[in-house]
Amino acid sequence: MIDPRTLSGFRDYLPExxxxxxxxxxxxxxxxxxxxxxxxxxxxxEYLEILTGKGSEETDRQMYHFADQGGRMxxxxxxxxxxxxxxxxxxxxxxxxxxxxxxIATVWRGERAQRGxxxxxxxxxxxxxxxxxxxxxxxxALVIHELLSAIxxxxxxxxxxxxxxxxxxxxRMVLSGLLAKLGLAEKSVPILRSLDKLGKIGREKxxxxxxxxxxxxxxxxxxxxxxxxxxxxxxxVLLQVEKLVAGNLxxxxxxxxxREILAGATAGGVPADALQVDVSSARGLDYYTGAxxxxxxxxxxxxxxxxxxxxxxxLASLFTKQELPGIGASLGLDRLLAALEELGLIENVRTPAxxxxxxxxxxxxxxxxxxxxxVRAAGIGAELFPEPxxxxxxxxxxxxxxxxxxxxxxxRELAAGxxxxxxxxxxxxxEVPLAVIPAAIAKILAG
RNA sequence: GUGGCUGUAGCUCAAUCGGUUAGAGCAUCAGAUUGUGGAUCUGAGGGUUGGGGGUUCAAGUCCCCUCAGCCACCCCA
Numbered sequence: 051m052i053d054p055r056t057l058s059g060f061r062d063y064l065p066e067x068x069x070x071x072x073x074x075x076x077x078x079x080x081x082x083x084x085x086x087x088x089x090x091x092x093x094x095x096e097y098l099e100i101l102t103g104k105g106s107e108e109t110d111r112q113m114y115h116f117a118d119q120g121g122r123m124x125x126x127x128x129x130x131x132x133x134x135x136x137x138x139x140x141x142x143x144x145x146x147x148x149x150x151x152x153x154i155a156t157v158w159r160g161e162r163a164q165r166g167x168x169x170x171x172x173x174x175x176x177x178x179x180x181x182x183x184x185x186x187x188x189x190x191a192l193v194i195h196e197l198l199s200a201i202x203x204x205x206x207x208x209x210x211x212x213x214x215x216x217x218x219x220x221x222r223m224v225l226s227g228l229l230a231k232l233g234l235a236e237k238s239v240p241i242l243r244s245l246d247k248l249g250k251i252g253r254e255k256x257x258x259x260x261x262x263x264x265x266x267x268x269x270x271x272x273x274x275x276x277x278x279x280x281x282x283x284x285x286x287v288l289l290q291v292e293k294l295v296a297g298n299l300x301x302x303x304x305x306x307x308x309r310e311i312l313a314g315a316t317a318g319g320v321p322a323d324a325l326q327v328d329v330s331s332a333r334g335l336d337y338y339t340g341a342x343x344x345x346x347x348x349x350x351x352x353x354x355x356x357x358x359x360x361x362x363x364x365l366a367s368l369f370t371k372q373e374l375p376g377i378g379a380s381l382g383l384d385r386l387l388a389a390l391e392e393l394g395l396i397e398n399v400r401t402p403a404x405x406x407x408x409x410x411x412x413x414x415x416x417x418x419x420x421x422x423x424x425v426r427a428a429g430i431g432a433e434l435f436p437e438p439x440x441x442x443x444x445x446x447x448x449x450x451x452x453x454x455x456x457x458x459x460x461x462r463e464l465a466a467g468x469x470x471x472x473x474x475x476x477x478x479x480x481e482v483p484l485a486v487i488p489a490a491i492a493k494i495l496a497g
Numbered sequence: 498g499u500g501g502c503u504g505u506a507g508c509u510c511a512a513u514c515g516g517u518u519a520g521a522g523c524a525u526c527a528g529a530u531u532g533u534g535g536a537u538c539u540g541a542g543g544g545u546u547g548g549g550g551g552u553u554c555a556a557g558u559c560c561c562c563u564c565a566g567c568c569a570c571c572c573c574a
Contacts, residue, residue, distance in 0.1 A: 055547090055565080057565095058564080058566085108571070109572080111498075111572095112498090112572075112573090159572090159573080159574090160498085161498080161571080161573080162499090162570095162571090162572095163565095164566090164568075164569095165566095165568090167572095167573075168574090171574065172574090173574060174574095243572095353574095354573065354574070355573075355574065356574065357574080358574065381574075382573085382574025383574080384574075385574050386574080408533090410532075410533095411532095440532095440533095441531095441532060441533050442532095442533060442534065444533090445534035445535090446534050446535075447534090448534070449535050450534090450535080456533090456534085458533070460532060461532095462532085470533090472533080472534090474535095479533085
């Protein structure tokens with residue numbers, strides 16, 4: 051016998067996991083579409099040269115790649131942003147700019163699996179290509195906020211539990227500006243990477259790491275750290291940042307754009323405390339050039355960011371001479387799902403249909419088929435139990451799968467042209483004429 | 498990819514110093530004289546103790562390798 055097993059970091063999805071997963075996908079689709087983003091898809095495999103050298107050395111190392119049967123070097127997509135850059139460069143003339151798309155698909159990363167970190171997982175990306183205007187930055191913040199709010203309503207809404215989250219905003223121009231002032235512009239990648247760990251390892255370790263990785267002096271490290279350590283309200287932080295980068299155009303522009311994002315988000319209906327300026331948040335991906343976003347769950351920050359993104363103004367430059375700036379973010383669907391599970395926000399439902407038609411009288415199959423079809427015709431999912439087992443067993447099945455309603459009709463009811471509509475949660479039952487079954491069900495489902 | 502911890506039934510766990518045929522609860526399935534569920538009772542299935550090798554008269558228990566999970570690093574959704 052072959053041991054049935056799955057690779058490390060790769061998982062099966064049982065119905066109780068897949069039902070909330072599909073619900074999450076549907077929520078993301080709805081939100082993205084409501085902002086005018088269009089769906090696209092791209093291949094899981096690309097020529098290796100398309101994918102490598104876009105994120106960082108580390109991402110190249112984590113990429114799954116191999117030679118195909120024809121000897122071509124191919125890679126499995128590591129994210130959805132790099133394939134998007136290729137896609138837009140290839141189809142720019144057909145798409146027209148600006149182009150807004152969403153893309154919900156699986157990506158693969160060959161890193162060690164952990165809680166909330168998998169080797170195969172789904173990302174839900176949305177991006178706006180072809181504009182540098184801050185309106186796109188603002189809209190990105192709005193979409194992230196709307197997305198997480200909608201997910202909160204869809205998942206904890208009825209149980210009374212709230213899905214708390216906070217969005218951290220930064221702009222890399224602020225850091226680049228300061229680094230330029232300090233004569234460290236060339237060293238920005240290692241410096242940003244060290245800085246990103248500030249919350250985790252503390253100021254002294256970061257300073258040590260910067261000195262080792264980028265050769266910064268104590269004074270330079272100190273300047274960079276003093277920027278990252280600023281605290282207070284968004285306005286207070288920005289005032290201080292402004293002083294530190296004063297005199298550098300890039301830095302001043304970064305501060306200006308951060309202010310515009312905050313103001314725009316407020317105008318767009320985002321509560322003031324939902325967005326937090328965090329100057330130390332830099333993100334490891336090298337391709338970000340401007341605004342940067344990260345989203346953390348208030349009750350489970352340790353699982354990491356569940357929705358991150360930012361502005362990249364020259365990602366497509368490797369594929370085309372046309373200037374294609376972009377901005378967007380990605381919802382980590384599987385990580386979020388792991389978090390929701392851990393927070394107890396996922397109800398144990400193993401059926402996608404709310405109604406079970408009991409196969410009660412073995413000679414009445416046509417009547418049951420007719421009833422089930424009438425319910426479906428009304429837009430409500432209905433399953434007919436596949437064999438005439440004892441009624442008690444069928445009800446037990448309905449309970450365990452999480453059905454909301456059972457339809458029971460025996461000889462007596464069918465002769466009278468009626469059917470019992472049983473609310474499984476309240477254990478109450480009403481006998482109604484066959485014609486009004488859908489209405490009776492709809493009433494229970496709505497209540 | 499590096500390091501640490503862990504691995505016994507589908508799940509949660511027992512099993513004395515290495516000592517006979519590896520147990521229990523939950524879950525699953527089947528019943529409890531055939532028109533109403535989450536309870537209870539009875540019974541059944543399910544394990545080469547993650548896999549492989551070694552030490553020993555004897556290994557779930559000790560050693561090595563390997564696979565998987567968790568944690569840290571790295572990185573990130």
